[in-house]
Amino acid sequence: MGNSFYIAWKYLQFYWGKTLLLILSIALVIFIPLGLNYLVNKGSADLMDRAEKTPLIVGAKGSETELSLSSLYFKKPKIEPLEYREVEKLKSQQLGKPIPLNLEYQVKEQPIVGTTSDYFEFRELELKEGRRMAILGECVLGAKAAEKLNAKVGGSVISSPSGAFDVAGSFPLKMSVVGILAETGTPDDEAVFTDIKTSWVISGKAHGHQDLQQIENDTLLLNKNETQAVASPAVLSYTEITPENINSFHFHGDPSDYPVNAIIVQPNDRKSALMLRGRYENEQDAAQMLVPAEVIAQLVDTMISVRDLLILAGVIIGIACLAILAFVFALSIKLRKAELTTMKHIGASRNFIGSVLSLEVGIVLISAIIISGLLTLLMGNFGIPLIEKFIS
């Protein structure tokens, strides 16, 4: 065995280019169905896991899949937001705990999640360092968000404008980082959590500026009397909320009208969940309530159907490839006839020559299986975020 392995190994080593090509070809043939199966299974399990941990979601009527995925994975929603009064309505019904999510803005590539501290309890998120946000302008970073933004507790992050041409829209707000969450392996790691009111400051619904009554420069005021002063556009809003200017921040209009992209609802019990769902059955209602697990299960079913088709195609292609490889191997034995005859003439037995050839095939196959296994593991690490990105 030792000597036949040595000769087989030397052959493969000498013709390393051909050997590598052969190994990679076989590895791919094995990997495509194996990796796809693993990817879809793992992806489905991850998707279902997060969906099942989220009992109910309320959002504007529209695509259920869109609403579920944007609420679970913090993707910018493509459906209209609800008004905050929907949260107040749910609170007043006392059938569960509503957790608002405002998902319109980002810090670079990281989503800003405007919510309440109830979200941390709901997802059982623990702080690695620092504390939760307490006042306007503070934020808590997910573990990966902190890494990607290179931010630490005591530092700050700045919200990105919603678009290059959105001069009238959100303006950058510098937020103080007061806490960093422990890693969870979920989309929460990627998020910048802030109070929903801070997200409204980013959207321009609330802002802070100099006390207009104190302004002496008339060019900054459109109108001023003893009870009212109207600022001109020349008055600059604060881009950072500090202890000195926090009292100047104020909301315009009724906060009940302010936007909320989705509301996670934690029903008190099963009966409350049923009652809540019943109340959102009205077709006239602008809002819908859905069970994310049901929506994601449909999505997973579609993924599994596609996977099965692709695996079938992969297996057929794989069989064809293996047949070609077997043919190539048979041809190579023919080409090596002189070499094998020499070994036979010198004194090698038929078994020895057979074991050399078998070991060559074995080494190639085992290497291909190992590589396809490694590729599958890599797929597990890098493919799942890809599949999530693709789905969303």
Add this chain to the structure above:
Amino acid sequence: MIKLEEIRFFYTRDSFNLSIPQLAIGRSEKLAITGPSGCGKTSLLNLISGIVRPVSGKIFLGDIELSALNQQDLKDMRLMKMGLIFQQFELLEYLNVLDNILLPFRINPILQLQEKTKERAAALAASMGLGDKLKRYPAKLSQGERQRVSVARALVTKPEVLICDEPTANLDPVNRDRILDIIDSYCDETKTTLIMVTHDQEILHRFHRIINILDYSNYKDKNELNG
């Protein structure tokens, strides 16, 4: 040492017919086999080395009747007692010089590859001017060097009989003489029997005895043969 008795050999699809009533080759004898191409020189070597079996008759190596041995015993016997040198060198392209020389020890468990065997192989290679080329692959060697590796591979097992099939046919005179000097001196020193097929009239003076295979092969028209 080697005795052939009433040997008959032919290929079923050929008119070729080799018939050797009696041939004895003594220990340490140097025998040259000559004759035109295709008349059965290589077949005779293959019969003596057990690569092919006679249709009838007996072949003895010492007291062992080769024609009575089974295939595996024949191979084991060949490996232990015979060294083969081929016209085309027959080196394995993917093994370096040292591994090619040690090939007989790797292909059959009957020979144990030990550290001293490796040292012996390296010394043998060095004595043939290949000492600095042990790690080279056959493709990087000249024709003469390749044949020297082939000779070293045949000698490394310390054979009792050295069987050579036109080992110098592809070499220039300088390399030819160098190879033959190596083979000659080895056989002289170790009393090894040498059986060599050759076309080369210039080297026949090196042998104790020369036989023409035409005296043994039976063709319908011997004039058809060339060589």
